Amino acid sequence: MKMLLSGVVVPELGQVILRPGRDKLGMFRQPIVVSPAPSTMKDRPSGVLHTEQPLINDKWMGFLTHERVLNATGGKNALVAWLKQGVGCQWEGDYHHEQSVILETEQGAIRLCWHHDNELRENPDVLRGHVARNIAEYVVRSACYWFFFPETHLLTEPEICWWSVLHNVSDLLPRDALHVTLRMPVVTEAHGPQRECDITWEVHTPANEIIDSKVEKIKPILKLAIDNEPAAGFMLRPKLKRWECEKWTRWVKTQKCCGCGNPSDDPHHIIGHGQGGMGTKAHDFFVIPVCRHCHDAIHKDRNAWEEEHGSQVELLFHFLDWALGIGAIVIERKVA
Incomplete structure (x- = not known):
């Protein structure tokens, strides 16, 4: 605030x-x-x-307040946690108690003072508009946070469309917004009498079909299958095999360097932390993208590099979390 x-x-x-x-x-x-x-x-x-987000309007409210969209940002629990960060009662009135609580409704939640909580708890229908606006505001803020935008950033239609594609809710987008974002002609409804020869019919195309026809799907770089009963798991002293995947390491080095943020040159296999001992090399899965300068610096003095840029293990965790989030890694269950 x-x-x-x-x-x-x-x-x-x-x-x-x-x-x-x-x-x-x-x-x-x-x-x-x-x-x-x-x-x-x-x-x-x-x-x-109050910094008004332009997307919080009648055209976008149906999308921003949809249950699937809210779940994509963490669900109602995340909304409640976000509301707890603010202060003050969200209901207008002449008197406000200084203590506030979060009143949860079937759709979402609202921050109220004790006085208005007691007054409105049994009549949640009057809060419906305020709750919907809270949800919309939270979804927009979450999208800004996901893009690492500053708190004051005003989210645009192309940005929320791209966010929806990455979070698998693009089928809920308003069709008019899709047409504008993808530079497609917007069909406006004609008013008043028309000649029969002037009437044109538009086939209703679902939003996800429009997206599929215009935007290439994110293709997973790596598909991992789960084996519930690996043969080596029944051995007393199994011989461990090093996992190799050239396709994965080739993609990793196309990402930005985990140290300095510059374009990377190499997929660096984690050393130290129990990995990369004498004559051994970590699995290809335990790699992070680094530039040539950072790669040389890690092998020259690992402790000094980690002191400046962070632990390799933490960088690997964040990199894998990001790769899973964008769909570069897909986990599949092995079918017998």
């Missing part, structure tokens, strides 16, 4: 007095950042600064 406040300067005491309002006092129980307001805000009254 951001607020615009006009302070009363008391130079004799070296203090500044601020009046945020009783329901916003909780904001000052944690460290806050103070910065001068831009000249464009000089005539604005004190209060909470």
Whole structure:
């Protein structure tokens, strides 16, 4: 939450007095950042600064509040956790108790003070619009976070469309938004009487078919099968085999360097941490993309490189988590 406040300067005491309002006092129980307001805000009254996301409108509300879209961002529990980070009652009224709670409804949740929680708990239907807006706001913020955008970023239609493709909810996108994003003609409904010869019929194409026809599917680089009963698992002292996959290591080195972020040159096999001993090499699965400079630096002084860029194990975890998230790795169950 951001607020615009006009302070009363008391130079004799070296203090500044601020009046945020009783329901916003909780904001000052944690460290806050103070910065001068831009000249464009000089005539604005004190209060909470609301940055309106352009996507939160009637056209997008059906998509943003859909249960599958909410589940793609972590579900209701994640929404509740996000609401707990804020302060203040989200219901307008003359009186607000300083203590707040999260009231969960069938669709989502809303942050209320004790007073309005007692007043509205038995009548959740009046909260439906506020709850829907909370869900939409949370989904937009989650998409911004997923793209590593700053908190003040205003999400655009192409960005939310790309996010939906990566999270397998693109079939729920508004068709008009898809047409605009993919530079397709938007069909507008004609009003008033028409001649029969002027009437054209459009075949209703589902959103996922439009996406499939315009955007190439993300193809998995690596498919892993699960063997529930490996033969070596029944041996007392099985001979371990090194797992190799040239297709995987070739793809890994096309990603950005885990150390400096520059284009990588090599798939680096983890050393140390029980891997890469004398005359041995880690499995091809335990690789991270690195540039030539970082690769040489790791083998020259592993501890010094990890002190600057982080543990190889943690970098491997984050890289595999990202590869699984974008669909580069697909886990399959082996069929007998």
